[in-house]
Amino acid sequence: MARIVGGIGASHAPSMEHAYDAGATETEEWRPLFGAFREVGRWLDEVRADRLIVIYNDHFDHFFLGSWPTFALGVADEYPIADEGQGPRAFPPVKGDADFGWHILRSLIADEFDMTICQELEVDHGVISPLPMVDLGAAREWKIPVIPLVVNVILHPLPSPRRCWKLGKAVRRAVLSYPEDLRVVIVGTGGLSHQLTGTSFGTVKQDFDQEFLKLIAEDPERLTAYTYEDFMKRGGTEAVEVVQWLVMRAALPADARPHMETYYPHRIMGYAVQAYDVSSGEGR
Amino acid sequence: MEQVEHEELTDDYWRRLEATRPKDLPPELDLFDEETSRRGLRLNRAAYSLKDEPQRRLFAEDENRWMAQFGLTDEEEDLIRSRDWIGLWRNGMSIYTMTKLIGVTGTPLVEIGKQMRESGGGD
Numbered sequence: 001m002a003r004i005v006g007g008i009g010a011s012h013a014p015s016m017e018h019a020y021d022a023g024a025t026e027t028e029e030w031r032p033l034f035g036a037f038r039e040v041g042r043w044l045d046e047v048r049a050d051r052l053i054v055i056y057n058d059h060f061d062h063f064f065l066g067s068w069p070t071f072a073l074g075v076a077d078e079y080p081i082a083d084e085g086q087g088p089r090a091f092p093p094v095k096g097d098a099d100f101g102w103h104i105l106r107s108l109i110a111d112e113f114d115m116t117i118c119q120e121l122e123v124d125h126g127v128i129s130p131l132p133m134v135d136l137g138a139a140r141e142w143k144i145p146v147i148p149l150v151v152n153v154i155l156h157p158l159p160s161p162r163r164c165w166k167l168g169k170a171v172r173r174a175v176l177s178y179p180e181d182l183r184v185v186i187v188g189t190g191g192l193s194h195q196l197t198g199t200s201f202g203t204v205k206q207d208f209d210q211e212f213l214k215l216i217a218e219d220p221e222r223l224t225a226y227t228y229e230d231f232m233k234r235g236g237t238e239a240v241e242v243v244q245w246l247v248m249r250a251a252l253p254a255d256a257r258p259h260m261e262t263y264y265p266h267r268i269m270g271y272a273v274q275a276y277d278v279s280s281g282e283g284r
Numbered sequence: 285m286e287q288v289e290h291e292e293l294t295d296d297y298w299r300r301l302e303a304t305r306p307k308d309l310p311p312e313l314d315l316f317d318e319e320t321s322r323r324g325l326r327l328n329r330a331a332y333s334l335k336d337e338p339q340r341r342l343f344a345e346d347e348n349r350w351m352a353q354f355g356l357t358d359e360e361e362d363l364i365r366s367r368d369w370i371g372l373w374r375n376g377m378s379i380y381t382m383t384k385l386i387g388v389t390g391t392p393l394v395e396i397g398k399q400m401r402e403s404g405g406g407d
Contacts, residue, residue, distance in 0.1 A: 064328075156317045157305065198313055198314035201400035227303055228303070232306060232313055
């Protein structure tokens with residue numbers, strides 16, 4: 001049967017892509033963040049992860065206001081890199097696993113999460129700003145197939161934090177019920193604090209970020225009582241992306257704790273990476 | 285919102301319904317909300333189109349012909365023509381579609397940020 005062997009929470013941002021593509025990951029400016037990602041990549045090798053379920057939000061790079069899904073799941077064997085407005089980044093399409101994707105889809109629908117079904121999905125920086133640091137081989141090939149799960153945090157009304165928590169529980173059941181012997185890591189990308197509009201543009205809220213990192217690790221269900229106003233007032237309007245971490249965390253055992261954590265407030269964002277190794281209690 | 289009286293409409297129901305609409309946000313947070321997305325549909329459709337290379341080429345070759353595809357109002361066309369980022373934002377263009385327009389006009393995001401901070405608030 002498939003097992004969940006770990007979880008990752010990570011920021012996503014075009015700035016990370018620009019730094020990576022410019023070869024600036026080892027500069028003084030970016031090493032604090034990319035060093036952490038490198039460690040997470042090494043740990044993924046050690047834990048022999050062979051599938052990633054990546055929970056993220058699209059930013060008008062695949063979906064448009066004309067029809068915007070609340071929850072959507074990729075069920076394809078590959079996902080092209082989205083052109084976000086300046087040409088797609090020079091990576092091959094992200095590898096998928098259609099069989100596993102369709103299984104997860106059936107399981108989520110059986111659990112009353114009625115997903116939008118994506119046989120075609122272009123993935124944007126929500127997936128591929130953190131992905132190269134943890135999943136790219138020496139020949140720039142993707143190593144671990146990805147199942148993308150998209151949660152709307154862009155077009156209001158948004159699914160509640162409590163609903164996102166329940167979705168994570170359902171993702172867990174979908175993995176545990178798959179007969180193939182897979183080692184799965186759940187990834188949630190987004191946040192932490194940032195504010196991209198209005199007179200508060202560029203404000204980073206370190207207090208919120210630190211509180212969030214502690215709660216998501218130790219008492220994540222408390223975050224389900226937060227309203228979107230709470231997240232926005234304390235972390236900025238774009239901080240609502242942290243619900244992607246909440247889905248991830250709900251798929252892990254309650255007593256899981258991060259074995260890696262990095263927080264790097266820089267320029268207009270509170271960047272963070274957390275990784276949870278739950279491989280020792282496999283099948284829990 | 286006016287609360288209709290009905291025994292099946294519990295306090296918990298009203299609380300959940302209320303939570304779908306963020307409110308009481310300080311003006312400096314100027315959220316892209318339901319109202320903005322309805323108001324900004326045309327402008328966002330135009331900027332979204334720039335994720336495709338042929339649209340970017342058309343934009344570079346003939347901006348007016350590019351704009352003519354989206355049923356924009358005269359005011360909206362003027363906002364794009366004059367690179368009035370604050371005006372575009374106030375008329376409902378999302379920051380995420382705006383980044384595509386920023387890209388083809390060669391405007392750095394920090395410049396947008398500077399204008400946002402100095403704009404003196406939302407609507």
